[in-house]
Amino acid sequence: MNIPTHLAVLDDEVDITQLLATYLGHHGFRVSQVHSGKALMELMARDAPALVLLDLGLPGEDGFSIARALREHWRCGLVIVTGRGDAVDKVVGLEVGADDYVTKPFDLRELLARIKAVLRRLTPASAPPAPAPAEPAASTSLRFAQWQLDTAARRLLDPSGAEVALTTGEFDLLTALVTHAGRVLSRDFLLVHTRGRDGGPFDRTIDVQIGRLRRKVEADPDNPQIIKSVRGAGYILVPRVEAG
Template sequence: MEGMDKMPALSSEGTGYRALVVDDERPLAAIVVGYLERENFEVAVSYNGVDALARAREIDPDVVILDLGLPGMDGIEVCRGLRTFSDAYVVMLTARNAEMDTIIGLSVGADDYVTKPFSPRELVARIRAMLRRPRNGSADEPRSPEPRAGEIALRVFGALRIDVTGREVHLGESPVMLTRTEFDVLAALSSRPGMAFSRRQLIEAVWGESWVGNEHLVDVHVGHLRRKLGDDAAASRYVNTIRGIGYRMGTGQ
């Protein structure tokens, strides 16, 4: 298949972070690869969706930079496929006039988006901000209040249990499978249950203070989170909408 025999092997040196760049515009892909390699990422590249899914299974990337407008299998289908086996961060590259496609991309599991034309330096900075957020099994400290030595950071809201240290969520006895971004939004809200968070405050807590773009990105991730929690936006138990402000953690009752 096209692209498979031309993908570079991952280098043995670097940050330990693996990136997969997926774009059929080869000159643009080469620029993004170059910037990431200068930041000591281990980088692979693919030029179509089928190859991208195969490569992602092979290398288990930490982050995927994914063009939405791929020929054949587009970025939305690739992202949907990735989410069946990978918890990698996904940054979608979109055209400025593709707002609806961007929202659809976020709804199938993308974590962030960057509109074309974009600054590769800004893209790399955004990726680094993502990777500073803790992963499952990471030794990094969580953003939320630190547990005391030997204490499990368990937050309980009715039937919902959030283990911040283990980055696990249960609804009753059933585990809830969240993306890393969905978990981070839930962790931020549950860190201060009585506080109404504005979209900007959630963006700063989850995506970082330097993030720029449409703040309704938060609404898409909240909507996805609510669906997974079986939460009704009209009578929410876990994530309450505070009209004119943003969101607040509910009591679970």
């Protein structure tokens, strides 16, 4: 028997959490409803879900701070579902590590598709195959500039061997760059390979995630030597990539 995937819905409006719990429950998910950041953290500690649906507009609480806490302590999918549709809020939401950003009012079918897309990216075996890499590598361990990317274990090790935490989107983006090292990849290409067909036209997504990646892998993020921008074309991973 398949174990249903556990989701958590954090929203201060009980009607919304009940609606989502009922709808997602009918589609085979186990859904926990919480109505405060404290309640979510208690749930994460005892029964962490695979994905959290997070509302930003919580009375007396900072939704972005809750998102940061999730990213610091747990590896789970994170979809922001909120009435705050301003472009600045979207950028900040992506910067703190959200895998997707959905504004209210939303279509339940679209939200379900986005949840499934994030969960697919969390499960390497179910991800769609990428185009053949520019540089062949039989091993799932790829080295570049003394960094090591393990595509099977979904881990990034820095030159000292310490693991560096990456969000799902950051890992998928870095994998696309590493497996196509030396090639300029357009934003559209990277958007498809990190968010799939459910990604939408929000072009800043890739730029935001590139900025986050640079802060993690570059000695000087303001003068990047590993992930370079190509004006009007996209991004390129410069160092040579080797298997091993």
